[in-house]
Amino acid sequence: MYEVRIKRLPGGEGLPLPERMSEWAAGFDVHAAVDEPVTLAPGERSLIPTGFAMAMPRELEAQIRPRSGLALKHGITCLNTPGTIDADYRGEVKVLLINLGSEPFTIRRGDRIAQMVFQEVPPVRLIEADELDDTGRGAGGFGHTGTGA
Ligand SMILES: O=c1ccn([C@H]2C[C@H](O)[C@@H](COP(=O)(O)OP(=O)(O)OP(=O)(O)O)O2)c(=O)[nH]1
Numbered sequence: 152m153y154e155v156r157i158k159r160l161p162g163g164e165g166l167p168l169p170e171r172m173s174e175w176a177a178g179f180d181v182h183a184a185v186d187e188p189v190t191l192a193p194g195e196r197s198l199i200p201t202g203f204a205m206a207m208p209r210e211l212e213a214q215i216r217p218r219s220g221l222a223l224k225h226g227i228t229c230l231n232t233p234g235t236i237d238a239d240y241r242g243e244v245k246v247l248l249i250n251l252g253s254e255p256f257t258i259r260r261g262d263r264i265a266q267m268v269f270q271e272v273p274p275v276r277l278i279e280a281d282e283l284d285d286t287g288r289g290a291g292g293f294g295h296t297g298t299g300a
């Protein structure tokens with residue numbers, strides 16, 4: 152079990168902290184900490200504050216992912232999905248929403264706009280090499296194996 156410290160910022164006063172909406176939910180829903188409603192016209196994007204900051208162990212990252220219901224019903228998604236929250240980031244977590252739907256969409260204070268999923272980040276060191284080992288795939292990619300059965 153990892154422990155993540157979470158700090159409510161002044162902008163998040165009165166809002167719930169991120170919360171799981173079912174017992175085994177992978178994601179903690181995050182709430183919009185906007186003072187006034189924000190309306191996104193079709194095609195428009197906006198960086199929405201959440202009113203909290205975190206300190207997680209260095210083995211973790213947090214991903215900000217869209218909520219499927221908002222995507223299906225309104226075309227609202229995260230432009231940079233999944234957003235990456237680095238373990239050393241201490242600023243306010245923000246959600247970059249974009250309206251890919253055909254109608255304006257309004258975000259109000261407290262709305263659950265996205266979800267945050269924690270992931271382990273394996274320790275990795277890059278080692279520069281002149282040669283790489285051979286594989287069956289080699290350099291084939293981008294549809295190299297086709298689409299049929
Ligand atoms: O959806 C997001 C994505 C990022 N961040 C914050 C936390 C993250 O640690 C930091 C940097 O994000 P990222 O590395 O994706 O952005 P960058 O454009 O590479 O900025 P930087 O140069 O600050 O790393 O911004 C968010 O609050 N929400």
Ligand SMILES: [Mg+2]
Nearest residue numbers: 235236237240
């Ligand atoms: Mg970065």
